[in-house]
Amino acid sequence: MKIIVFLGPPGSGKGTQAARLSQHSGLVHLSTGDLLRTAVKDGSDLGHAADGFMKRGELVPDVILIGLVEHQIAQNLSAAGFIFDGFPRTIPQADGLKQMLKRNGRSVSAAILFKVDSEEVVRRLSARWSCPACGAIYTVIGDNGSISMCEKDSSALTRRHDDDPAVVQNRLAVYEEQTKPIENYYRVESVLREIDAQQTPEEVFKALLQALL
Numbered sequence: 174m175k176i177i178v179f180l181g182p183p184g185s186g187k188g189t190q191a192a193r194l195s196q197h198s199g200l201v202h203l204s205t206g207d208l209l210r211t212a213v214k215d216g217s218d219l220g221h222a223a224d225g226f227m228k229r230g231e232l233v234p235d236v237i238l239i240g241l242v243e244h245q246i247a248q249n250l251s252a253a254g255f256i257f258d259g260f261p262r263t264i265p266q267a268d269g270l271k272q273m274l275k276r277n278g279r280s281v282s283a284a285i286l287f288k289v290d291s292e293e294v295v296r297r298l299s300a301r302w303s304c305p306a307c308g309a310i311y312t313v314i315g316d317n318g319s320i321s322m323c324e325k326d327s328s329a330l331t332r333r334h335d336d337d338p339a340v341v342q343n344r345l346a347v348y349e350e351q352t353k354p355i356e357n358y359y360r361v362e363s364v365l366r367e368i369d370a371q372q373t374p375e376e377v378f379k380a381l382l383q384a385l386l
């Protein structure tokens with residue numbers, strides 16, 4: 174079973190590349206951010222617990238995330254493997270994942286670090302709009318971008334609450350303080366691979382496939 178972890182600041186392209194790699198490889202794409210956003214939308218207990226943290230760009234407590242991921246793995250035991258997009262994000266989460274995998278005689282195969290600078294993150298996230306109905310992502314440059322409706326189903330496009338510029342700054346700071354130490358955690362385990370994520374999505378995907386050889 175292949176276990177791939179995607180690391181990198183907000184907006185570094187983890188979700189974009191995980192969707193692509195999942196389609197290419199058949200590995201299950203597990204995005205903790207997407208799972209939490211669905212829970213918030215559904216108004217579940219998990220959603221109520223996570224909502225405030227997400228709106229502020231803070232991390233949801235480790236115990237909630239570890240339980241959520243454990244549940245997802247149990248639901249997909251026959252999978253060829255997983256792409257963890259946005260998990261782990263703290264050392265306790267990395268330890269939690271290690272323990273979960275160890276119980277089944279497994280370990281992380283590769284941790285991919287998507288490297289991108291803060292200016293590019295701000296540029297990408299301030300241009301991101303999405304369709305609440307089908308999830309399609311659009312890049313709209315400028316305040317009065319020409320697209321306001323989904324081209325597939327004509328729904329009005331919306332923005333993620335946490336793409337507000339002040340929240341993006343906080344997400345970047347949280348990454349530096351709480352998630353960056355994981356880079357070294359996986360470097361020490363000899364599974365860290367670094368990718369220049371500032372290139373086009375196609376170039377990043379090529380680099381990703383190369384890093385996974």
Ligand code: AP5
Binds near residue numbers: 184228238372
């Ligand atoms: P999460 O949803 O994981 O957000 P994130 O990691 O902050 O980052 P994004 O999803 O915004 O960016 P991405 O790297 O996926 O990039 P994307 O491909 O979308 O987490 C959200 C919140 O949930 C957290 O703040 C926290 O509260 C909570 N949470 C989640 N996991 C947690 C955990 N493990 N522990 C605790 N709390 C947790 O691309 C971004 C934009 O750029 C898109 O518009 C895209 O089209 C564009 N783009 C992508 N690639 C390129 C490229 N190469 N060139 C130009 N544009 C590009």
Ligand code: MG
Binds near residue numbers: 188189204206259
């Ligand atoms: Mg994402």
